[in-house]
Amino acid sequence: MLRRIDLSGEVADYPARALRELMPRAPFDVNEALRSVQPLIDDIARRGTPAVVEIVERFDGVHLEHLRVPATAIKTAVEELDPELRRAYETSIRRVRAAHEAQRLPEVVTEVAPGGTITERYLPVGRVGLYAPGGLAVLASSVIMNAVPAQIAGVGSIALASPAQKTNGGLPDQGILAVAGLLGLDEVYAVGGPAAIAMFAYGARREDGAVECEAVDMITGPGNIYVTAAKRAVRGLVGIDAEAGTTEIAVIADATADPVHVAADLISQAEHDPAAASVLITDSRELADAVDAELARRAPEARHAQRILTALAGEQSGTILVDDIDEAVAVADAYAAEHLEIQTADAREVALRVRNAGAIFIGAYSPVSLGDYCAGSNHVLPTGGCARHSAGLSVHTFLRGVHLIDYSRDALEAVADDVVAFANSEDLPSHGEAVSARFADPAVKAGPSLKADLPVKAGPPVKELP
Structure with a gap:
């Protein structure tokens, strides 16, 4: 089912860069996408609201009278929320808030010499634009993952944008509106894709000069390659969290792993996108065979079977065979996965040896999907090997360290x-x-x-x- 890359006994022969080049990766040409989105960005920078309205109508099929969602629509979304889903949202908010509260940074004063001090203060960004995708998967969970850390950091002004949905009367998805309401976010825009990024970066005025959206200082949130390209285009004018690519999962598993668990987890990330990456790293050929058999059984029965099968068969997915767990850790560090699961004997000990990963999920009962929603960790994580040098979204993302020098x-x-x-x-x-x-x-x-x-x-x- 998954193509195989056999590195058994060879991992130590490759320097780090050469080993990285052997990893399964999807092509991700941001510059090519930038050529498509730059004219849209320039148009919004020049004309403001009329350009945003035209772009939303062209790509989403919705004509907006106003970019901003009425407060009544947010209130209604909360009131009409299914009780079971509301409980799930509130559980996620509570756990994400608890985990991120611990990331607060205290002011630190250091006396470097008698009469000379350096004070490190951590100041929040003034205004942030958060983006929640609304394409193949509408991610209400991303609103939580972006907004909660920003709120804890003390960001004074938070705006949210998500694509207008024809099926929801031209408003963003009801789940996204409901989560916004639960979080106390009242500035929400029915604008998606590169148009949302440009609107946040340059602001948006109507033809009569009235401001519909004030420009922000920072933009965060995941999106497709066109959103990523737009973030690259405005980086410097505003801060961004990262240039996120398509989601990816890697699983280090040995003969003790349950192939049903491994297969289910690989499928869960393949469900996101046909370009999503699912990678198994194992020292057990028997497990690799069993996982392939389980994938062949489960994937065709999934709701999004075509999307999943395309992702599993793509060049970005595969099984990497190694001699032992030492080699598996070396391969995992070279791959630097967005999500890394450890399903081995002594899983926690193995996890503590890994240096490069966006988030590490330990053992059979910590699947990536737990982290997507209710673990308390953040699911906005570095992709495409960027975990070698970058961290996921956190309270720190929204803080700036400022030195006060007093001699x-x-x-x-x-x-x-x-x-x-x-x-x-x-x-x-x-x-x-x-x-x-x-x-x-x-x-x-x-x-x-x-x-x-x-x-x-x-x-x-x-x-x-x-």
């Missing part, structure tokens, strides 16, 4: 000679003088007058203007 006269004087020496070594003498000037004897005159004492060379004759 007394004596503390500055104690280090003045070092500053001057450093500045002169870099041929920036005025840097040093900015320090030494504070300790100059006021009775000593500044240097000679340039006008009176320095020779002045005659320049070329000045031409008279006609």
Whole structure:
């Protein structure tokens, strides 16, 4: 079912980069997508609301009279919420809030010298635009994963955008509206895709000059490749969380793993998108065979069978055979999965050896789908190998560390000679003088007058203007 890459006994022969190049990956050309979305972004930057309305009508088939969702629609979505689903939403909110509260950062004051302190303050971003997808999968859960950390960080202004749905009267999905209401978010826009990203980055005004959406300082939230391309286009003008690709799961499993669990988890992520990646890393050929058999049995029976089968057969998915768990860990670090499950003997010990993963799910009873909804962890995670250098969304995403430097006269004087020496070594003498000037004897005159004492060379004759 899954194509196989046999690296048994060979993992140690490859340097890190070469090993990464052997990993199954889907092509993900953001620059190509950017060529498609840049004209849309430029149009919104230039014309504001009319351009957003036209783009939403062209791509979503909905004509918007107003970009912003009425408060009554959000209230109604909460009131009409199925009790069982409401309980699930509230469980997720409660657990995500509990886990993320622990990420708060205290102010830290460090005395680096007598009379000289550095204070590290963590200040929230002023205004954030959150994006919740509404394509193949409408992810109300992403509203929770983005909004809760922003709220805990202390972000003062939070806006949410999600695609207009023809099936919901031109409003975003009812679940997304309901979650927004449960979280106390009242600024919601029925705008999706690159148009939402551009609207947040540049703001949106109507033709009469009325502001429909104020520009934000940061944009976060997952989306398809066109959303990712739009985020790349506006990065720098605003902050972004990451350039997220299609979802991926890797599973390290040995002979003790249950092939039913492994197959079900691989299918769960393949359900997201035909380009989703499902990767098994194992030292057991027998388990690999059993997982293939289980995939062949389960995948065709799934609701989204075609999507799942396409993803499992794609070049981004596969089984990687290794000699032992040491090699499996090395391969997992090279792959740097968004979601990594450990289904082995001593699973926690194995998990603690992994360095590169967006989130690690330990043992048979911590599946990725738990993390998608109700574990308390965040499901907005780095993809495409970016877990080697980047972390998932958290309270820290919305905070900026700012240094406050506070030196007394004596503390500055104690280090003045070092500053001057450093500045002169870099041929920036005025840097040093900015320090030494504070300790100059006021009775000593500044240097000679340039006008009176320095020779002045005659320049070329000045031409008279006609």
